[in-house]
Amino acid sequence: MALTGRDKTWLRGRRAVGLLAAGTAAVLGLATGGTVTQAAEAKPKPTHTQIELLAINDFHGNLAPNSPTSSSGNVNGVPAGGAEYLATHLKQLRAAAAAKGEETVTVAAGDLIGASPLLSAAFHDEPTIEALNGMGLEVASVGNHEFDEGWHELLRMQTGGCLPDGDGQNNQNSCPDPATPFTGAKFKYLSANVYFENTQETLFAPYKIKTFKDGRKVGFIGMTLENTPNIVTKSGVEGLTFTDEVETANKLVPILKKKGVESIVVLLHEGGFPADPKAYNSCPGISGPVVDINAGLDPEIDAIISGHTHQGYNCSLKDSNGVPRLVTSASSFGKLVTDVRLSIDNATGDVDRVNTLANNLIVTQDVPKDGKTSALISKYQTLVAPIANKVIGHLTTTSVSRTTDESLESPLGNLIADAQLADPSVVTGGKTPVVAFMNPGGIRADLESNAGEVTFGQAFTVQPFNNFLVSMDMTGTQIKALLEQQFSGVNGPEAPKFKVLQVAGITYTWNPAAAAGSKVVPGSIKIAGQPLVDGTTYRIVTNNFLSDGGDGFPAFTTATNKFFGGLDIDAFANYLTAHDPYTPAPTDRISTGS
Structure with missing residues (x-):
């Protein structure tokens, strides 16, 4: 998919918004377009209706709390997250609102499932949907990871039913308890900008209108990031079209207004990057797509609940009329809840933005666990346990790290690439791959051990996507183009991060000071120790996400004679078993220099 004008603007400038220092009073922040920090409540007006909006995003099936020493399990050092605690915090917030005579609505901005821990993923994320049902979630936008198992499976997440997956085949088991069928999500998925190709029919409803007891209406527009086809497996979105978020949302505004809706909230699965990631309740120097999306959205839209970047922020950004508008994100994995108090003018039905406040609250673990959620987690x-606790190998070290060196190569990236290269399932017609490529974004955690023992559950934490491995033919010229794509286009130096592929069977040097398109040092590329030859055809292996050109690597789509093998997690697990105990290899495949 070509970059939109908005994407190009962001990549060129990544423009930031001038913000006030944290701690500025909430009303002052809203009036000036500065940082929003709601430590204290503004006084509600008697002429307004107060509605409490509770928001999460990027939960990714994290039912059990993550380690408090990892970034996934704390906020600024405070242990946070876990579905049992999230459920309790939501109940307490609703009770506090009810005590003030206010109604609530609970919403989400995508990626609730997908890239999930084994506890959820082993059951096709059915446990997470059940947990969110119990938490009282009402409406959610569709994120890119909702498509990890394809849009047909996403429809099943909404409507229910069981998969005939062979009662645990490939370490997954739909509806494992015959006495408890999977009935689907009680909340409504929204996807305003996801259409079936050549139709005007959206995958899910584009919006939902919630009418409160006093007749007040709030419209929620659900938006998936337009770039989804470039960052998910092609087969998962085949037959779908993704349209521009701004254009799509703006077209829905007059439709909602005709239905009597003056208060409009966009649930957007796209986000930004505050200059200080720890400033979760403000947004100093925020940049990224959400800044330009906010600037382009119709001023009639009153608030943006965003996600995707796994950042926590609480902003007031000016719309195209220069009026401040609330833009928030609740980090990821259920570590934060955004508590928004919409103040709706009874006379106009519109949101009074000056008196609409938000507060990102840490989901602390000092509250009682929610009993029903605990029982659900215990059941799964x-x-x-039989899948997760199976020991598949041992490490001679306590862990294998995904942290990269100066060349952006990591010990864990090497291990995964080696596993792909050694996998027999991708050998076809006597042709065995000689090079492997792995996308670093698919490496979700370090490989940990229990006193040296590695379980399938720990391996799955590293590679939770259940991608298939694909072998294919590429010429030396195509491989050169592929390597340059690591440092140009959407992976250029102004992008949020490079996507330097982890490799096996190939070595090369790249020059950080060289211009895009000529970063790889001429003559440095070697395969099996021999110089790369432009006209020679090499058999390579990667996962199906990259094979489809994901992460900005279209060179993979030019490869020929593609053959699908087994799952990447199986190759990973089998390699650890075959090389037991495993010692991390040195990071000497990629180097920097001139």
Whole structure:
């Protein structure tokens, strides 16, 4: 998919918004377009209706709390997250609102499932949908990871039903308890900008109108990031078209207004990057796509609940009329809840933005666990134990790190690439791959061990996507183009991060000071120790996400004679078993220099 004008603007400038220092009073922040920090409540007006909006995003099936020493399990050092605690915090917030005579609505901005821990993923994320049902979630936009198992499976997440997956085949088991069928999500998925190709029919409803007891209406527009086809497996979105978020949302505004809706909130699965990631309740120097999306959205839209970047922020950004508008994100994994108090003018039905406040609250673990959620987690922990606890190998170190060196190569990236290269399932017609490529974004955690023992559950935490491995033919010229794509286009130096592929069977040097398109040092590329030859055809292996050109690597789409093998997690697990105990290899495949 070509970059939109908005994407190009962001990549060129990544423009930031001038913001006030944290701690500025909420009303002052809203009036000036500065940082929003709601430590204290503004006084509600008697002429306004107060509605509490509770928001999460990027939950990714994190039912059990993550380690408090990892970035996934704390906020600024405070242990945070876990579905049992999230459920309790939501109940407490609703009770506090009810005590003030205010109604609530609970919403989400995508990626609730997908890239999930084994506890959820082993059961096709059915446990997470059940947990969110219990938490009282009402409406959610569709994120890119909702498509990890394809749009047909996403429809099943909404409507329910069981998969005939062979009662645990490939370490997954739909509806493992015959006495408890999967009935689907009680909340409504929205996808205003996801259409079936050549139709005007959206995958899910584009919006939902919630009418409160006093007759007040709030419209929620659900938006998936336009770039989804470039960052998910092609087969998962085949037959779908993704349209521009701004254009799509703006077209829906007059439709909602005709239905009597003056208060409009966009649930956007796209986000930004505050200059200080720890400033979760403000947004100093925020940049990224959400800044330009906000600037382009119709001023009639009153608030943006965003996600995707896994950042926590609480902003007031000016719309195209220069009026401040609330833009928030609740980090990821259920570590934060955004508590928004919409103040709606009874006379106009519109949101009074000056008196609409937000507060990002840490989901602390000093509250009682929600009993029903605990029982749900306990049930699936018992069901997943035989899969998760199976020891598949040992490490001679405590862990294998995904942290990269100066050349952006990591020990864990090497291990995964080696596993792909050694996998027999991708050998066809006597042709065995000689090079492997792995996308670093698919490496979700370090490989940990229990006193040296590695379980399938720990391996799955590293590679949770269940991608297939694909072998294919590429010429030396195509491989050169592929390597340059690591440092140009959407992976250029102004992008949020490079996507330097982790490799096996190939070595090369790249020059950070060289211009895009000529970063790879001429003559440095070697395969099996021999110089790369432009006209020679090499058999390579990667996952199906990259094979489809994902992460900005279209060179993979020019490869020929593609053959699908087994799952990447199986190759990973089998390699650890075959090389037991495993010692991390040195990071000497990629180097920097001139």
